[in-house]
Amino acid sequence: MNQEATLGRGRRTLSRLTEYSWAGLAAILLVLVVIMSVVSDSFLSDFNLFVIFRSVATAVLIGAAQMTVLSIGQMNLSVGAIGGLVAITTGGIMDAFGLPVWLSIVGGLAAGAACGAFNGIIVAKTGINSFIVTIATASVFLGLNLGLTSAQPFYDLDPGFTAFGQARLAFFPLMGFITITTMIGLAVFFYRTLVGRQILAVGGNVSAAETAGIPVGRRIIWAHVISGLLAGAAGMLWASQLGAAQPMIGQSWLLISFAVPIIGGVALTGGSVRIIGLFLAALIIALINNSLVHLGVDPLYVELLLGLLILGTVWASHVATKSGTPQRTLR
Amino acid sequence: MTEQGAEMTLEATAISKAFPGVQALDGVSLSLKSGEIHALVGENGAGKSTLIKIITGLYPQDAGTLRMLGEEVEFHDPRGSIEAGIGMVPQERSLIPEFSVGENILIERMPLRGSVFVDYDTINREAAHWLEVMELDIPVTRHASRLSAAEMQLVEIVRALALESRVLLLDEPTASITPHEAAHLFEILRSLRDRGVALLLVTHKLEEVFELCDRVTVLRDGKNVASAEPLEGLTRDQLVTWMIGRSSQDTDLPARPARSEQAALEVRDIDTIDGVEGASLDVFPGEIVGFYGLVGAGRTELAHAIIGASEITGGSILVNGQEARIGSVAEALGRYRIGYVSEDRKGDGLFLAKDIIFNVSVPLWRRLAGRLGWVSDATERAIATRHVEELDVRTPSLDQLVGNLSGGNQQKVSIAKWLAAEADILIFDEPTIGIDIKTKEALHELIWELAESGKAVLLISSDMPEMVRLADRIFVMKAGRIVAEIENSRIYDEISEEIMKDLA
Numbered sequence: 001m002n003q004e005a006t007l008g009r010g011r012r013t014l015s016r017l018t019e020y021s022w023a024g025l026a027a028i029l030l031v032l033v034v035i036m037s038v039v040s041d042s043f044l045s046d047f048n049l050f051v052i053f054r055s056v057a058t059a060v061l062i063g064a065a066q067m068t069v070l071s072i073g074q075m076n077l078s079v080g081a082i083g084g085l086v087a088i089t090t091g092g093i094m095d096a097f098g099l100p101v102w103l104s105i106v107g108g109l110a111a112g113a114a115c116g117a118f119n120g121i122i123v124a125k126t127g128i129n130s131f132i133v134t135i136a137t138a139s140v141f142l143g144l145n146l147g148l149t150s151a152q153p154f155y156d157l158d159p160g161f162t163a164f165g166q167a168r169l170a171f172f173p174l175m176g177f178i179t180i181t182t183m184i185g186l187a188v189f190f191y192r193t194l195v196g197r198q199i200l201a202v203g204g205n206v207s208a209a210e211t212a213g214i215p216v217g218r219r220i221i222w223a224h225v226i227s228g229l230l231a232g233a234a235g236m237l238w239a240s241q242l243g244a245a246q247p248m249i250g251q252s253w254l255l256i257s258f259a260v261p262i263i264g265g266v267a268l269t270g271g272s273v274r275i276i277g278l279f280l281a282a283l284i285i286a287l288i289n290n291s292l293v294h295l296g297v298d299p300l301y302v303e304l305l306l307g308l309l310i311l312g313t314v315w316a317s318h319v320a321t322k323s324g325t326p327q328r329t330l331r
Numbered sequence: 332m333t334e335q336g337a338e339m340t341l342e343a344t345a346i347s348k349a350f351p352g353v354q355a356l357d358g359v360s361l362s363l364k365s366g367e368i369h370a371l372v373g374e375n376g377a378g379k380s381t382l383i384k385i386i387t388g389l390y391p392q393d394a395g396t397l398r399m400l401g402e403e404v405e406f407h408d409p410r411g412s413i414e415a416g417i418g419m420v421p422q423e424r425s426l427i428p429e430f431s432v433g434e435n436i437l438i439e440r441m442p443l444r445g446s447v448f449v450d451y452d453t454i455n456r457e458a459a460h461w462l463e464v465m466e467l468d469i470p471v472t473r474h475a476s477r478l479s480a481a482e483m484q485l486v487e488i489v490r491a492l493a494l495e496s497r498v499l500l501l502d503e504p505t506a507s508i509t510p511h512e513a514a515h516l517f518e519i520l521r522s523l524r525d526r527g528v529a530l531l532l533v534t535h536k537l538e539e540v541f542e543l544c545d546r547v548t549v550l551r552d553g554k555n556v557a558s559a560e561p562l563e564g565l566t567r568d569q570l571v572t573w574m575i576g577r578s579s580q581d582t583d584l585p586a587r588p589a590r591s592e593q594a595a596l597e598v599r600d601i602d603t604i605d606g607v608e609g610a611s612l613d614v615f616p617g618e619i620v621g622f623y624g625l626v627g628a629g630r631t632e633l634a635h636a637i638i639g640a641s642e643i644t645g646g647s648i649l650v651n652g653q654e655a656r657i658g659s660v661a662e663a664l665g666r667y668r669i670g671y672v673s674e675d676r677k678g679d680g681l682f683l684a685k686d687i688i689f690n691v692s693v694p695l696w697r698r699l700a701g702r703l704g705w706v707s708d709a710t711e712r713a714i715a716t717r718h719v720e721e722l723d724v725r726t727p728s729l730d731q732l733v734g735n736l737s738g739g740n741q742q743k744v745s746i747a748k749w750l751a752a753e754a755d756i757l758i759f760d761e762p763t764i765g766i767d768i769k770t771k772e773a774l775h776e777l778i779w780e781l782a783e784s785g786k787a788v789l790l791i792s793s794d795m796p797e798m799v800r801l802a803d804r805i806f807v808m809k810a811g812r813i814v815a816e817i818e819n820s821r822i823y824d825e826i827s828e829e830i831m832k833d834l835a
Contacts, residue, residue: 197441200429201430204428204430205424205426205428211421212413212439213413271427
């Protein structure tokens with residue numbers, strides 16, 4: 001073991017440093033902030049910061065919904081479809097049935113959990129790859145959404161509910177508190193609770209988890225249910241922000257849902273979650289998006305540039321975390 | 332943990348299990364007493380793993396019964412087996428990489444607060460206690476992904492101990508640890524035995540069986556050949572005869588012609604990014620050069636550097652006297668004809684989900700490809716057939732998926748691949764690890780014949796008898812440096828003593 005120690009020491013010190021991958025993200029973020037505050041006068045205005053932080057609030061939840069499923073080494077391509085279905089469920093309960101806000105929220109979350117359970121049960125019981133399962137259920141959820149609403153938004157929402165989406169303390173959006181609370185809860189879940197640890201164990205090494213007596217199937221279902229709840233929470237915040245429960249909510253989330261956790265340092269192979277990384281990644285993406293607007297980029301090209309910049313950021317964070325370790329293709 | 336009397340702790344009676352096309356177990360029995368170390372041996376494919384999987388609740392048996400302390404038990408999943416008091420140290424890595432050592436040790440029964448929250452204080456305290464019992468100096472809070480292979484293996488054993496199991500199953504526990512660590516492990520296993528635990532040791536190393544075990548059960552072709560025979564008075568020959576159905580013939584390998592003048596491969600003062608420092612060695616055509624060292628000494632790292640798979644930071648490599656700049660594995664093979672038979676057959680060496688033809692011809696594609704990159708099936712098949720026959724791969728057909736072959740035959744396919752690619756310099760990295768006696772013998776002869784036919788062979792091995800048997804010269808590596816070059820006299824005691832002295 002001495003030999004091993006001598007040989008590995010240099011490698012270990014380096015990887016210790018790169019373990020805190022969010023240090024690199026924070027640097028990227030700082031550079032973006034400095035550039036933008038020099039280039040644009042209105043960038044640091046309260047209202048602009050509010051807009052940025054509000055989009056961070058939803059992007060973190062969307063990313064967390066994906067991260068939870070990535071943590072078991074799977075994917076959830078129906079995050080957006082669940083967000084949309086939850087948004088119209090919540091809106092529908094308020095508008096069509098006139099029930100109170102809290103009941104609508106409970107109903108919405110129940111719908112999100114049900115969608116997640118649907119995904120999880122199919123994946124766990126059939127063993128079919130989550131990629132194809134969730135791409136199909138995304139279509140199911142969207143179809144249900146459009147069928148129920150006839151593609152018409154619910155506009156008659158509770159005034160408190162819609163006001164919440166616009167409310168801010170100086171530059172800080174109130175919906176940010178929902179995100180922060182949720183993410184603290186998620187961190188506690190993954191780092192401190194038995195079920196959370198077992199989910200990560202399944203993602204880290206499924207056969208080891210099985211021989212350790214962990215109920216693998218049930219943990220897969222749990223991960224999908226939590227993903228559904230988080231996607232649902234994002235859908236409701238989105239509706240609150242728009243002031244209407246739009247059926248098309250969630251249709252633009254796919255890229256964000258993967259970019260946030262991947263830039264944030266979550267491994268696609270499973271077994272890891274990154275809470276601070278999600279916030280930093282969502283901030284970087286929101287800043288890029290906001291910068292394009294401030295720099296007067298033709299809106300028709302925003303999508304193109306956003307895609308390229310996210311690709312660049314993923315590459316940069318990949319390099320930042322990998323540079324310390326020797327290049328090795330063979331193990 | 333201390334059951335009185337010599338009643339059977341675990342008793343498996345007349346266990347049968349069939350898989351499509353194979354009767355894996357046919358009326359097999361195994362009985363473990365409290366306070367014994369019991370060896371379970373047999374060739375690859377004899378049914379050892381299947382039996383273990385039934386005992387640990389991974390497979391249901393088709394027929395037969397399991398009893399714990401005289402009572403019939405039925406396991407539907409691993410949890411049932413763990414709760415009945417059966418601990419398992421599997422052969423494959425089974426730690427959760429992102430978890431701490433402590434959490435890995437207590438994963439089967441995480442201490443909780445309020446039945447929801449994981450109690451890390453208790454985890455760290457209990458895990459530290461078990462590490463101390465094992466006299467291991469590994470911090471409980473270290474991530475499992477940062478452990479060495481040997482440390483991982485030891486943590487897995489600590490984990491099984493922490494269950495305070497009545498029965499402890501160990502599947503090849505010394506496969507990736509050093510002799511020193513193994514000696515330490517044996518001490519712990521003996522003390523567990525003295526405390527009344529029933530231990531089952533699955534191993535290919537007969538030395539371990541005789542050194543450590545009290546009784547032995549032998550399986551061959553899914554049947555009991557010997558059941559709980561006392562090892563006292565048993566000879567090695569008898570045991571081998573049970574295992575392979577005939578007595579072992581360590582055939583004498585024929586003498587080989589003297590080596591030629593020009594070294595096929597010369598490594599001069601190589602430093603690598605992953606810890607090799609100032610390593611020099613040379614291999615001549617027609618020669619087998621051994622490369623001995625403990626796990627983690629840097630042998631595989633040096634091999635990877637030679638084939639262009641990892642970065643070299645200093646020194647030079649000469650192939651046939653010419654300086655070689657090997658930038659990639661493709662170049663190593665295509666330009667310098669260096670082939671590497673990986674230690675990690677499943678990870679690096681083979682495409683398990685593909686057939687034999689595919690596996691053998693992968694490195695050939697570039698050469699075989701005609702215009703437009705077209706590779707003809709017939710050419711592929713012809714070349715694969717020749718080499719597969721040459722190496723005597725046991726397979727019903729060339730279309731067989733490599734994943735379905737036994738370990739030894741998989742190894743032959745990965746060698747066939749490099750022969751087909753006409754490699755002149757062959758690097759074998761632990762070629763017989765986890766391979767049974769019969770196939771091992773065949774592989775030894777094969778490696779010998781390859782050298783005889785003029786190939787330059789670099790043999791990396793931690794198996795001392797193998798090294799002494801095959802190598803002409805032996806380089807010894809320690810902590811990233813080559814510390815000795817020994818002319819092999821083929822006298823085991825002399826050479827092993829010298830190597831051990833160099834490693835000390």
